Amino acid sequence: MTTKNLRAGKKGKIIYWIDTAWLALGMLSTGGGQLFKMKAGQGRAEMITHLGYPIYLLTILGVWKILGVAAVLIPRYPLLKEWAYAGFFFVMTGAMVSHIASGDSVTSILPSLLLLVLTLLSWYFRPADRKIVSVN
Numbered sequence: 001m002t003t004k005n006l007r008a009g010k011k012g013k014i015i016y017w018i019d020t021a022w023l024a025l026g027m028l029s030t031g032g033g034q035l036f037k038m039k040a041g042q043g044r045a046e047m048i049t050h051l052g053y054p055i056y057l058l059t060i061l062g063v064w065k066i067l068g069v070a071a072v073l074i075p076r077y078p079l080l081k082e083w084a085y086a087g088f089f090f091v092m093t094g095a096m097v098s099h100i101a102s103g104d105s106v107t108s109i110l111p112s113l114l115l116l117v118l119t120l121l122s123w124y125f126r127p128a129d130r131k132i133v134s135v136n
Contacts, residue, residue: 007124019121020072
């Protein structure tokens with residue numbers, strides 16, 4: 001079975017929904033924690049300042065992640081979904097690069113890497129009705 005057939009078939013939809021559910025939970029939990037500046041191990045405020053960013057960025061990231069989850073989950077609006085996936089991609093790669101540039105350990109990159117992989121899989125396996133249709 002080719003990847004195109006896998007993406008379009010029932011297995012592809014199952015992969016999409018399981019992966020997207022995990023992505024949504026991950027983005028909601030991290031976004032909510034950032035929005036409310038909750039502490040998980042090392043406090044989020046301490047971590048963001050360690051990376052060289054202002055604390056108010058937590059609020060911005062939290063709001064964007066929560067809105068992005070809503071955009072990915074609601075039906076229709078494929079262009080909005082593309083923007084949400086792109087936003088998730090940029091936020092997660094930015095987090096990874098920030099940790100690397102700050103000299104953090106490899107384990108500090110893993111949560112961002114996991115969410116990045118979930119983002120890419122959700123985007124790749126999204127059903128046809130959640131894609132932008134190009135007219136040639």
